[in-house]
Amino acid sequence: MAKTDQLTVFINDSTLRDGEQAPGVAFTAQEKVSIASALERAGIDEIETGTPAMGAQEIESIAAVGKALRRAVPIAWGRMAKSDVDAAVSTGLTRVNLSVPLSDCQIRAKFNTNRANVLERILDIVPYALDRGLKVAMGGEDSSRASLDFVCSAMLTAEAAGAHRFRFADTLGVLEPFATYAIFRRLRSETGMELEFHGHDDLGLATANTLAAIRGGATHASVCVLGIGERAGNAALEEVVAALAHLSDRKASVDLTHLPALADLVASAARRPIPPGKPIVGSAAFTHESGIHVHGLLKDPGTYEAISPNRFGRKREFVLGKHSGRAAVVDALHSLGLKADDLRAKSVLAQVREHASKTKRVVGATELLEFYAKACVAERFEAVPV
Secondary structure, rough: OOOOOOEEEEEEOOOOOOHOOOOOOOHHHHHHHHHHHHHHOOOOOEEEEOHHHHOOOHHHHHHHHHOOOOEEEEEEEEEEOHHHHHHHHOOOOEEEEEEEEEOOOHHOOOOOOOHHHHHHHHHHHHHHHHOOOEEEEEEEHHHHHHHHHHHHHHHHHHHHOOOEEEEEEOOOOOOHHHHHHHHHHHHHHHHHOEEEEEEOOOOHHHHHHHHHHHOOOOOOOEEEHHHHEEEEOEEEEEHHHHHHHHHHOOOEEOOOOHHHHHHHHHHHHHHHOOOOOOOOOOOOOOOOOOOHHHHHHHHHHOOOOOOOOHHHHOOOOOEOOOOOOHHHHHHHHHHOOHHHHHHHHHHHHHHHHHHHHHOOOEOOHHHHHHHHHHHHHHHHHHHHHO
């Protein structure tokens, strides 16, 4: 039974399962082991390793991940079916998440049956898995479009059948945080079992919904590195754990300094470049150009950084561009061992802004030196008497 007053939020990373379902993403067995090992070093609690029902090759890679882990718990994922349970057993893992659709739309489309049949499946398959040595979490697919009363019935049926956790899946990413919070308050009032939220990002609300679920009583958060996954992806691991560290009394046992390297590893394996503006791990996340911002940061980093980049093993960076001010130019020149009075700094700044506007990119050190040299030449020329 989960305690509702616990301060720890357990992180279940699904990069190797749901993340790999992103279009065009396919991890090799070695990449899966490398990613899982990096997740474990970062402090991730649980790792969803893949879908055994895909076949022998997937079973082999899942087994390899399971053998490589020492602390993080490897979990197989499957449908609420005996064949998927059998496949999970063959991996050598002892934990499985068994998913079943809960919305009327998906029940009709997948089973051509009704809600009663779903409850029967749960009562049949969960004990079947338990009898084969698996610890079972039940996943409610498309829970966000299902009747909440039925979601509660399915959850309680799974609990009675022996499941230790219920995963509420916002499969199509249709929730918003206020509704998510209310849903998890209801779920928590119905059960003391572990509750997990799995959110998709179709409306850009997966991280917000995950935080709302945690505030409402969720004990576990299902995430993916960089938020990769089907369609618009899932809740991003780095966003969720950073937000918990900064905004919540409840924390995840994740070392934030591991997040940038972990993101680089997954981006490389997935062949998906990290957008510069990606929170926490993007190259521009702690980069400043605006003159007003840089001027303030040089005096007190707290003026325009609520979260220090040091928390993530990163450093703040100033770049020169169209919106830079004299303070940034002086600081940049100083870093190159050069000094500039107001007149010279003003000349360099004018050149920086003109160049950035024409090229639509930041100004590098070589270009800055050229601008400084031009300013010095112009200054000497103006000083020559006529």
